[in-house]
Amino acid sequence: MKNLLLPVAMGMLFACNTGDRKDSVEAAEDANEQKTERTTESAPTTGPAPVVAEDDQEFVIKAASGGLMEVQLGQTAAQKANDPAVIEFAQRMVNDHGQVNSELKALAAQKNITIPATPGEDHQEDINKLADKTGREFDRDYMKLMVEDHKDDIDKFEKAAKDCKDPDIKAFAAKHVAHLKGHLERAQQIRDKIKR
DSSP states (O other), X not given: OHHHHHHHHHHHHHHHHHSSOOOHHHHHHHHHHXXXXXXXXXXXXXXXXXXXXXXXXXXXXXXXXXXXXXXXXXXXXXXXXXXXXXXXXXXXXXXXXXXXXXXXHHHHHHTTOOOOSSOOXXXXXXXXXXXXXXXXXXXXXXXXXXXXXXHHHXXXXXXHHHHOSSHHHHHHHHHHHHHHHHHHHHHHHHHHHHHO
16 A cells, blocks of 8 residues: 555656646645545554644655755855855755755655655745845845744744654754754854845
8 A cells, every 4th residue: 555655646746746836835735635534544443543743744844845945045056156155055055954855855755744846835936036146146135045044944943843743753853953053053144244
């Protein structure tokens, strides 16, 4: 049964990403909801099979989308930025968030959670806002976004570290709070320096 679910879920994601251009986060949420319904319906009469709580799934999905955005913007910034500190920070985002994305992908697979393959609509909007910017304007706007995004990430990861029901997802969130705080601190330093 498990082997059958993966191709179905992948097919749904592919169909959603090619036909009606459904938001990748929504597509992942829909796939997970269908998996939950199938698991509940096919459960023996002794009770439903264990399923990751919806809030835990939502955290994993949004963390995946945000991580994809961080890497994509980092790659763009590494090429477009002027300030050496911005370029260095961008490369750090590619490396650090790339590693976290790999870890999260493995965790999602272990928990049978479908995650987006591309940034969700909200994160894609942030990418699009920076697409046509260059020079100092790009540097300033990128660093401003990195500060705002990391503040938001810290809030989400701290909440997940406290509230997630799944112990592995909870541990994942807790493990990465300190890294995110380090990113935020460095992003604020660079933003303040290039604002002048």
